[in-house]
Amino acid sequence: MAIKRLFIANRGEIALRIVRAAQALNIETVLAVSDPDRDSAAAQLADRTIVIGPASATKSYLDPRLIVHAAKESGCDGLHPGYGFLSERAILPTLCHAHGIAFVGPEPEVIDALGDKLRARAMAGAAGVPLVPGSDCVASAADARREGDRIGYPVLLKASAGGGGRGMVIANNAEEAEAGFHRASAEAVAAFGDGTLFMERFVPEARHVEVQLMGDGRGNVLHFGERDCSVQRRYQKLVEEAPCAAMPDHLRKQLHESAVALAASVNYRNAGTCEFLFDVKRQEFYFIEVNARIQVEHPVSEMISGFDLVQEQIRIAGGAGLSVSQDQVKLTGHAIECRINAEDVARDFLPSPGRITRWQPPQGDGIRLDSHMTQGAMIPPFYDSMVGKLIVHGSDRADAIARLSAALDAFVVEGVPTTIDLHREIVAHPDFIENHIHTRWLEQVLLPERAKRAA
Amino acid sequence: MAEPVFSSALQTLMEEFSRSGVRELHVRSGDFELYLSSDPAASRVAVGQGGPARPKEPRPPQAVAAENPVQAPVAGNALPADAIIIRAPNLGTFYRAPKPGAANYVEIGSKISVGDEVCLIEVMKLFTAVRADGAGKVHAILAEDGAMVEAGQPLFAVVRE
Numbered sequence: 153m154a155i156k157r158l159f160i161a162n163r164g165e166i167a168l169r170i171v172r173a174a175q176a177l178n179i180e181t182v183l184a185v186s187d188p189d190r191d192s193a194a195a196q197l198a199d200r201t202i203v204i205g206p207a208s209a210t211k212s213y214l215d216p217r218l219i220v221h222a223a224k225e226s227g228c229d230g231l232h233p234g235y236g237f238l239s240e241r242a243i244l245p246t247l248c249h250a251h252g253i254a255f256v257g258p259e260p261e262v263i264d265a266l267g268d269k270l271r272a273r274a275m276a277g278a279a280g281v282p283l284v285p286g287s288d289c290v291a292s293a294a295d296a297r298r299e300g301d302r303i304g305y306p307v308l309l310k311a312s313a314g315g316g317g318r319g320m321v322i323a324n325n326a327e328e329a330e331a332g333f334h335r336a337s338a339e340a341v342a343a344f345g346d347g348t349l350f351m352e353r354f355v356p357e358a359r360h361v362e363v364q365l366m367g368d369g370r371g372n373v374l375h376f377g378e379r380d381c382s383v384q385r386r387y388q389k390l391v392e393e394a395p396c397a398a399m400p401d402h403l404r405k406q407l408h409e410s411a412v413a414l415a416a417s418v419n420y421r422n423a424g425t426c427e428f429l430f431d432v433k434r435q436e437f438y439f440i441e442v443n444a445r446i447q448v449e450h451p452v453s454e455m456i457s458g459f460d461l462v463q464e465q466i467r468i469a470g471g472a473g474l475s476v477s478q479d480q481v482k483l484t485g486h487a488i489e490c491r492i493n494a495e496d497v498a499r500d501f502l503p504s505p506g507r508i509t510r511w512q513p514p515q516g517d518g519i520r521l522d523s524h525m526t527q528g529a530m531i532p533p534f535y536d537s538m539v540g541k542l543i544v545h546g547s548d549r550a551d552a553i554a555r556l557s558a559a560l561d562a563f564v565v566e567g568v569p570t571t572i573d574l575h576r577e578i579v580a581h582p583d584f585i586e587n588h589i590h591t592r593w594l595e596q597v598l599l600p601e602r603a604k605r606a607a
Numbered sequence: 608m609a610e611p612v613f614s615s616a617l618q619t620l621m622e623e624f625s626r627s628g629v630r631e632l633h634v635r636s637g638d639f640e641l642y643l644s645s646d647p648a649a650s651r652v653a654v655g656q657g658g659p660a661r662p663k664e665p666r667p668p669q670a671v672a673a674e675n676p677v678q679a680p681v682a683g684n685a686l687p688a689d690a691i692i693i694r695a696p697n698l699g700t701f702y703r704a705p706k707p708g709a710a711n712y713v714e715i716g717s718k719i720s721v722g723d724e725v726c727l728i729e730v731m732k733l734f735t736a737v738r739a740d741g742a743g744k745v746h747a748i749l750a751e752d753g754a755m756v757e758a759g760q761p762l763f764a765v766v767r768e
Contacts, residue, residue, distance in 0.1 A: 187759055203757035203758045203759055204697070206697075217731040218698050218730055221755075
């Protein structure tokens with residue numbers, strides 16, 4: 153049954169994005185808002201808004217009972233969770249199903265299974281997806297040397313009982329593996345009372361690549377190509393692009409097939425992303441995890457495919473099959489997205505809420521801006537600091553970079569500090585232009601260079 | 608005006624104002640002037656950036672809750688200036704009685720003290736009693752029994768005796 157009235161359990165740019173997608177499908181929209189979000193851009197566009205609670209997210213956007221109660225009482229037959237908040241909490245689809253509301257996402261059992269690292273890894277292994285080479289328990293220094301030789305250096309020795317980096321040692325060769333065993337094991341005994349270790353391959357300069365998936369829940373799964381999200385700070389993505397230009401075509405094909413095989417093996421329904429670590433030196437990729445939601449960076453895949461993923465999500469949740477076949481998904485050109493945050497980069501990326509006094513986004517061919525901001529809009533201090541996503545599409549990576557550079561230069565925001573300047577520096581950096589980056593590049597190269605200049 | 612601290616102070620002030628039940632606030636200091644009003648018919652516009660946080664006029668796909676206070680069963684037209692407004696602490700279904708068939712917690716004219724239970728708010732079969740945060744006589748009941756109310760929505764107006 154196609155959804156007639158959609159409840160949107162989110163805020164910010166993604167709430168606006170979902171309202172627009174629903175309206176394009178002639179679906180009525182009811183938006184949940186917290187008290188300070190009453191006048192948000194999404195609230196102004198939605199057919200109806202319902203104030204579900206105060207500013208505190210735990211008493212509003214993070215309370216599944218309030219959300220489903222409001223959805224039910226407002227006569228909604230579908231619910232879109234967006235990303236973040238409750239989007240990957242099985243309780244939300246469980247409550248939706250109990251009240252006859254179609255959840256825009258996977259089944260709760262699938263969310264739970266994929267959310268458990270060990271179960272997800274086992275499912276990936278069973279579907280033939282490459283996993284990071286590693287060992288079982290390592291009991292002695294001799295074992296560590298033998299396993300290290302087999303896995304290939306550098307390796308990471310980790311405490312089985314571990315966490316937080318304690319009992320963790322990197323070994324670059326057999327001697328370091330033996331010495332590392334003694335050190336890591338002693339640390340693990342001291343920290344956890346258990347010296348059991350295991351080992352896995354350490355990739356010092358890895359890229360983060362991920363495949364956009366869409367399943368119908370009946371075993372049919374499409375991919376919309378991969379994204380490269382290697383510009384990160386503390387595991388937070390800042391820049392995402394599609395395709396991953398550093399990956400050769402034969403590997404790309406294997407990557408897509410692996411991701412589709414995993415999703416098909418669980419009859420995955422709706423949008424999801426399979427994340428991988430790409431070891432450029434070895435030309436191998438390994439499974440990280442599956443994100444069972446639409447992601448922040450989905451627009452880069454939309455730009456290269458010309459396909460609206462959020463509309464497809466809503467159609468599938470309403471019971472429709474996939475609206476295209478894999479050979480109808482044509483990926484062209486190159487797209488790059490910058491996440492613009494209201495943060496003070498010079499003060500360790502301090503979130504800086506406040507009022508936008510000037511908002512002058514770039515316009516032009518191949519430029520897309522997903523944002524809920526306008527001149528005079530308030531960024532409340534209670535939620536994340538993202539003010540928008542600037543996305544460009546070019547004929548190839550160099551063309552996309554040129555467009556992005558011009559778009560960033562034309563982007564004027566006043567009232568709060570933003571990361572726009574940092575993005576200008578990233579995009580102008582020779583390492584970025586030549587595509588010699590990895591997941592720790594921003595923290596190990598660009599930010600230290602920046603700090604040195606400022607000193 | 609670009610100072611974020613100032614902006615967030617204003618935002619906080621507006622939120623506090625909208626919760627307080629105070630109907631008008633007018634501040635003038637040097638060349639700074641601020642006028643906040645909870646009356647939709649206020650003839651003056653707010654000075655400075657952004658008006659008071661007021662819920663937008665709902666365009667419900669279907670009639671659900673009695674949203675507008677003036678349509679609720681009110682004895683008399685306008686609320687007295689010093690009325691205390693008891694608001695919904697969270698979204699949920701508004702029930703005036705502890706259980707079906709039982710007498711309502713309060714009626715118009717009932718005298719209440721701080722801490723008295725005045726209604727229930729139900730979310731997914733979980734019932735929470737709302738307690739009066741002011742004492743006096745119930746002057747008006749501003750929401751419809753059995754309807755969904757939103758967080759912060761006015762439920763009762765109480766006048767001091």
